Amino acid sequence: MAKSLSISSRSARYEAATWRDYYELTKPNVVMLLLLTALVGMCLATPQWVETTVLLAGLLGIGMLSASAAVINHVVDHRIDSMMARTFNRPVAKGKVSIPNALVFAVCLAVVGFAILALWVNMLTAWLTLASLVGYAFVYTMFLKRATPQNIVIGGLAGAAPPLLGWTAVTGEVHSHALLLVLIVFTWTPPHFWALAIHREKDYAKAKIPMLPVTHGVAFTKTSVLLYTVLLSLVCLLPYLIGMSDLIYLIGSTMLNGGFLYYALKLKFAPTNQTAMQTFRFSIIHLMVLFVILLLDHYVPLSL
Numbered sequence: 001m002a003k004s005l006s007i008s009s010r011s012a013r014y015e016a017a018t019w020r021d022y023y024e025l026t027k028p029n030v031v032m033l034l035l036l037t038a039l040v041g042m043c044l045a046t047p048q049w050v051e052t053t054v055l056l057a058g059l060l061g062i063g064m065l066s067a068s069a070a071v072i073n074h075v076v077d078h079r080i081d082s083m084m085a086r087t088f089n090r091p092v093a094k095g096k097v098s099i100p101n102a103l104v105f106a107v108c109l110a111v112v113g114f115a116i117l118a119l120w121v122n123m124l125t126a127w128l129t130l131a132s133l134v135g136y137a138f139v140y141t142m143f144l145k146r147a148t149p150q151n152i153v154i155g156g157l158a159g160a161a162p163p164l165l166g167w168t169a170v171t172g173e174v175h176s177h178a179l180l181l182v183l184i185v186f187t188w189t190p191p192h193f194w195a196l197a198i199h200r201e202k203d204y205a206k207a208k209i210p211m212l213p214v215t216h217g218v219a220f221t222k223t224s225v226l227l228y229t230v231l232l233s234l235v236c237l238l239p240y241l242i243g244m245s246d247l248i249y250l251i252g253s254t255m256l257n258g259g260f261l262y263y264a265l266k267l268k269f270a271p272t273n274q275t276a277m278q279t280f281r282f283s284i285i286h287l288m289v290l291f292v293i294l295l296l297d298h299y300v301p302l303s304l
């Protein structure tokens with residue numbers, strides 16, 4: 001009796017799932033920023049306007065595979081998500097969306113996304129995007145996240161891939177300029193995540209996830225944020241130095257990196273309770289504006 005009651009109350013909770021829960025599973029804000037970086041990869045790949053079919057099918061396919069990866073992340077992590085204050089309310093962790101339903105949703109997104117890329121873009125982009133899904137949903141989430149504090153440095157490669165995916169969607173080839181855009185996002189990821197991890201250190205310790213502040217302490221993580229931010233500022237100079245981007249980019253990226261360095265220095269040497277989260281929030285604005293500036297610089301010629 002008690003068993004049947006608990007089953008029926010569980011299924012009642014599953015019935016309560018709405019489209020909003022499924023939408024939340026796709027990490028929409030993260031996917032939007034990933035798509036912005038993919039769009040910039042597309043636009044920078046050609047001096048002409050990107051062909052409409054490639055633009056739309058490319059963004060849709062990359063978006064669907066990224067969303068699928070995010071849904072799988074929710075499924076794999078539902079136990080640890082339910083232990084952390086930031087994530088306990090997520091649809092799978094909370095039991096609002098069942099694991100089978102979430103998996104069916106993820107598989108549908110992945111199959112349709114892959115087919116769109118294969119049919120209307122090209123096979124190179126389809127395979128590279130699928131590899132990014134595997135990198136994030138399986139390699140990072142299932143193994144690295146639980147294994148090493150360098151998890152997000154290595155796993156960051158999957159999240160950094162979209163500018164390359166956008167580029168290959170347009171040209172069908174891997175180009176060094178596209179790899180430089182990947183390097184920018186790759187170098188940006190550690191200060192982006194570790195700033196948040198400092199704020200959420202107790203959550204991660206509780207869930208026994210070996211994030212850097214848990215394994216090496218908050219002071220060491222702050223130093224790592226600062227050093228990666230310095231490295232990011234140097235990497236961000238490369239598009240100008242190799243002649244890929246021009247003056248608008250140089251000025252814009254220098255200002256953004258100045259802002260990021262300000263927060264990283266404040267976090268290390270003069271923090272308040274809010275500084276870690278302010279740094280995390282600024283990292284998102286930094287990457288978003290940086291890629292908009294790359295786009296502006298591409299279409300508005302302005303050089304010395």
Ligand code: HEM
Pocket residue numbers: 029030033034037086140151152153155156157159160185189192193196284287
């Ligand atoms: C391994 C790499 C990464 C890790 C570990 C990571 C981690 C995180 C975490 C833990 C959050 C907080 C989510 C929440 O509040 O529930 C977050 C937020 C966010 N991340 Fe990342 N991130 C990574 C890469 C990226 C990449 C590559 C992008 C985009 C290019 C990105 C864009 C965002 C955005 C836009 C948010 C805010 C989401 C929101 O407010 O809903 N992240 N990230």
Ligand SMILES: CC(C)=CCC/C(C)=C/CC/C(C)=C/COP(=O)(O)OP(=O)(O)O
Pocket residue numbers: 027030031034062065066067069070073077087129130132133136141145158159161162
């Ligand atoms: C196809 C393709 C480009 C795939 C990449 C997909 C993707 C959604 C990358 C973003 C990385 C990210 C949000 C990591 C956080 O995971 P977490 O588990 O550490 O954070 P959480 O605790 O908030 O879930």
